[in-house]
Amino acid sequence: MSAAMYTRPLGSGAGPAPPAASTEAGPDLIAQSHQRSEAYGITANTEPDFSSPGRSVLTEALDENRFLFQHAAPVMETLYDQIVNTHSMVLLTSAKGMVLHSLGDTDFLEKASRVALTPGMDWSEQTKGTNAIGTALTEEEALTVHGNQHYLNANKFLTCSAAPIFDPYGQVIGALDVTGDHRSFHQHTLALVRMSAQMIENHMFADIFPKAIRIHFHTRSEFLGTLVESIAVFSPEGRFISANRSGQFQIGLPFAALKAHTFSSLFGLPISALFELFSGAMPNPKQLCLHNGVSVWCRVKIKQANPWSAAKPMGQAQEPAAEAPAGATAAPFRHSVKKTQFSTLHYLDTGDPQVSNVIHKLRMVSGKDIPVMILGETGTGKDLLAQAIHGDSPRSAQPFVSVNCASIPETLIESELFGYEEGAFTGARKKGSIGKILQAHGGTLFLDEIGDMPKHLQARLLRVLQERRVSPLGAGKEVDVDVAVVCATHKNIKDMIARGDFREDLYYRLNGLVVRLPALRERTDFELVVKKILHTLCENGAQIGISAQVMDLFKRYHWPGNFRQLHNLLRTAVVMVGCQGSIEMGHLPDDFLEELEHGLPNPIPARFAGHIASAPPLPDMPSTAPMPEPIAEGGRLQDVALSAMAQMLRLHKGNVSAAAKALGVSRNTIYRKKDQLPPDVL
Structure with missing residues (x-):
């Protein structure tokens, strides 16, 4: 899904704004942030501050931000699944810039600790100067700070993409950030961060108003139930309570102005008429007209008095609370x-x-x-x-x-x-x-x-x-x-x-x-699984195919991330195809194609080389490296991989970096398998 479908973050008094087109912070914004940094008395050569505020301070901050953390933690996991093995980390901070929680690749977490990018540390502009977390919180805008744009010299090896998180009352409650090595910068990272921040905000909306009426609306009916839908919340009497950023944008009024409105003044009909429209056993989306003349498709949800029960549409039976399939939590396409x-x-x-x-x-x-x-x-x-x-x-x-x-x-x-x-x-x-x-x-x-x-x-x-x-x-x-x-x-x-x-x-x-449960590479129903996942990713009965070439490559791939990895890959491909036609090589991410080129027994055809971004070749296997011991007939592919890791670790005397380099995998891959490896190799 493109970043153009998202609205620019709105503060409590900001008016609607079109989506931001740039992925990096503009020069004016960076210059202003540098001026603020100088005014705070920070110098570019300031060394990272490693003085910890103490475990009790972090515990208290986590307690104070419990509501934010509860809704952000599962989204952070899904976001990390999409950037795993890219020398990056995901961070959640408070509204003041304190890091509350982090997930990341082991090798990069070590680098981040050298600049005090760890839970409990303050990353506001006042202490760290220009950086994505502090600057995003100050500007109340999603942005990327890349390399030399950081104010402190110590931080210039980083590229950080952060988005402020707004609570259901329009106030900044925290920030979500992806930080990585500046050499591994990806243009799409900020879009993923925006998407994830929006998801956290929508989850908070669904949980915070126990007796409110929630109107879910969008100008296009196919976007109802997705991440980009607008949400407005009203009391049972029709008084406006809140709206998410997409809702503010479509209504055309900032949060402060909306406080003076009612359902009737915004949608042009009394609240009682809304109950009548959605009183059927299976109410379909209805088309209503906003005060500004914009026609929108609507669904209505109301929460029961019990604050622990999940939201349900008017007139429909309560659905059991359920999470999405593994790796699919962030999918905005599934109703x-x-x-x-x-x-x-x-x-x-x-x-x-x-x-x-x-x-x-x-x-x-x-x-x-x-x-x-x-x-x-x-x-x-x-x-x-x-x-x-x-x-x-x-x-x-x-x-x-x-x-x-x-x-x-x-x-x-x-x-x-x-x-x-x-x-x-x-x-x-x-x-x-x-x-x-x-x-x-x-x-x-x-x-x-x-x-x-x-x-x-x-x-x-x-x-x-x-x-x-x-x-x-x-x-x-x-x-x-x-x-x-x-x-x-x-x-x-x-x-x-x-x-x-x-x-x-x-x-x-x-x-x-x-x-x-068997790993995906061990299953015999791979094609049917792919078709079922594709069915869930396409709306309105749309059909999408997958070419024989792509399916053959999929079957030969080892899928270390299993269904979570497959789902994320297919979701990206569906967006590229647009639910029309068939998934071809050109619809697959470049990093996946690079891994296929180096990791499959038969390299992908040369005619597809144009789809693969240039990358340095993987180091050759040392000539003295022993081949993995043969596995008995019927043995699992996982056993072969573990045997190869164990022998390479023994060869390199337990040096994980050297073993990973020789095998052509990341250190994180070996660390994830350490519990399954013999104790004498680590």
């Missing part, structure tokens, strides 16, 4: 109705014998209150399978609550899981929080990446599962809870138990039925 199609075991059974066996076992234990543990590599669809287990269970009408144990900071995961009472800690919200476990009462609790749960919380979780009672932080009583438990991990839990990193008693409480 919510298609998510329910994904959430059944029958839909997931696409003919692969290994998957069919998994689904058969799951059907045998459905409704029997047997905990399920899902194993598999990152991106194989463990979260999607968990949703399907819930969707086919007797609990399907009750909540499905997902907790990613790896994405929540250790300082917050206890309160996120178990909840807390008002005043339990500094920054605790009024009336407290019931926690994820109690949110799942009557339904299913999905503990994703359970292997990353801190050791000190494993005992508390075990007690909850044994006694079916939970005690929120600061509470003097326990509350009964009834949940079905599904967990997932890509780690070897038994090895973690042997090292003392995971409680054995908790493991045996969680592994009532253990199933393993």
Whole structure:
């Protein structure tokens, strides 16, 4: 999706503006920022400040920004999935510029730490001079600061793209940033950051107004339910409460001016007429006319009084809360109705014998209150399978609550899981929080990446599962809870138990039925999977094909990111094709084509060389490098890769950088497999 479909960020008093066309901050903006930096008393040769404000300050900042973090963390994961192995990192900051959370490639995180680009550090203009985070927060505008545009000399090896995040009341609440090596700069990065910031804002809109009426509208009906739709929120009496940036742009009024309006003054009909228009059992989008004469297509949603229940369209049954498939969280093309199609075991059974066996076992234990543990590599669809287990269970009408144990900071995961009472800690919200476990009462609790749960919380979780009672932080009583438990991990839990990193008693409480999802490269139903994903990415019944040449390359590729990588790749290709015609080589990203050129046993034909960006050749394998030991017939491709990594690490005496260079992979690839490698090689 092009950046031109996004509006320029609006502050609480700014008027609508057309989309920004440039990806880098203009010279005037940079010059003004440099002038401010000088006025702050900063000099270009100022050394990075490594003085940490202390863990308690970061913990307090995370508590104060809990609402922002809850909605930003899953979007950050999806954004990082799209830039992984590009020597980059994703950062979330507060409105004051303090880094709250970061995800990134291991090699680049090390470089970032040299300039204090780490959680807890202040990256406002007042302390770091011109930089994307601080300048975006100051200008309230998405921008890129590239290389020498940074004010401090120490930061000029960076390229940073940041977008401010606005809360549902039009105030800046934080910033989202992608920072990388300036030599690896990509023009599309700022568009991805804009898209992700908009997604965070829309998620906050869906959660913050418990009894409000939400109007979702756009001049084109096919954009309803996508990232770029406009949202306006009104009280049940029709009083204007809020609108997202796209909504402000289409209505043609800034946030401050909208506060004086009502639904009637903006849409030209009383609020009672809106209820009548959308009172049918399956209300279709309706066309309304804004006060400025612009005709828009509308859908209406209203939240129930229960603040934990999900939004539902007027006149429609409540949908179970569900996340998108692995790697598809950020997809702006899929309507919510298609998510329910994904959430059944029958839909997931696409003919692969290994998957069919998994689904058969799951059907045998459905409704029997047997905990399920899902194993598999990152991106194989463990979260999607968990949703399907819930969707086919007797609990399907009750909540499905997902907790990613790896994405929540250790300082917050206890309160996120178990909840807390008002005043339990500094920054605790009024009336407290019931926690994820109690949110799942009557339904299913999905503990994703359970292997990353801190050791000190494993005992508390075990007690909850044994006694079916939970005690929120600061509470003097326990509350009964009834949940079905599904967990997932890509780690070897038994090895973690042997090292003392995971409680054995908790493991045996969680592994009532253990199933393993095969990696994408191991599946026999690849073509059908591709077709199903393409079907979800095209709207209004549009058909899109895929050329035999591309499909052949796909089948020979090893897909280290599994379905998440495949989905992101197809989503980009669909945008390039426009849901008309067939995906050809020219529709695939350059970095993917480069990897194909160097990584497949048969190089891609020379006639496609024009589609591949120039890149330095990968280093040759040392002539003394041993070949991987032969794998027994029926052995997995993953075993071959692990054997090659182990032998190369032994050859280079545990030097990860040298081994990765010799294998033609990134260091991060080896680090991701370290738990599966023999202990003597690292």
